[in-house]
Amino acid sequence: MAKIAVSIPDSALKTLEESSHTAGMNRSQYVAMAIEFYSKGSINIDKLNNQLRELESLSSEVLPLREKLHTLENTLMDKDHEIGTKANEVFQKDKRIHTLENQIAEAQKKIDSLSYEVLLQKDEGMKFREELEKARSETTKYEMAFKSQTTDLEFLRGHISQLTQTVSQLSLPPSQEEAKKRGWWQFWR
Numbered sequence: 001m002a003k004i005a006v007s008i009p010d011s012a013l014k015t016l017e018e019s020s021h022t023a024g025m026n027r028s029q030y031v032a033m034a035i036e037f038y039s040k041g042s043i044n045i046d047k048l049n050n051q052l053r054e055l056e057s058l059s060s061e062v063l064p065l066r067e068k069l070h071t072l073e074n075t076l077m078d079k080d081h082e083i084g085t086k087a088n089e090v091f092q093k094d095k096r097i098h099t100l101e102n103q104i105a106e107a108q109k110k111i112d113s114l115s116y117e118v119l120l121q122k123d124e125g126m127k128f129r130e131e132l133e134k135a136r137s138e139t140t141k142y143e144m145a146f147k148s149q150t151t152d153l154e155f156l157r158g159h160i161s162q163l164t165q166t167v168s169q170l171s172l173p174p175s176q177e178e179a180k181k182r183g184w185w186q187f188w189r
Helices: 010-023 027-170 174-182
Strands: none
């Protein structure tokens, strides 16, 4: 590689240093690149002009795409917000469902408990019915026995009544008997 000495004004040197620093090169590399670029000159300029036109046409295509991208980003943010809202609603509904499931489980436990109590009450009711039927049958037996005894008593009363009549017909009236015992003169005392 050959070395070349060049005299340049201080202002150009400052610009050269800033540009080389911006490009991430040292001054010597930057100057070599500029000389190479200048020596190829017109070929590169035409090529660069073509590339510039292409870039301008691409930039005119990129601008609407950027606007569309910005619109899509806004839409995406809106959708994200909607999704967040819906997710919150789903969370709230899940929470409500869980609460309702717990209430249903508690209600089912109550129903089971009450069903068991109803079954016990039903069994107890059946026992009471059986006892009631036994009591009714015994009551019927006692009523029949009572009627039988009442009939027997009526018979005996009737029989006693007949005997009383017979005895009373055979016996003297009480005043006559007393009069006989005491005598008729003492009866009036």
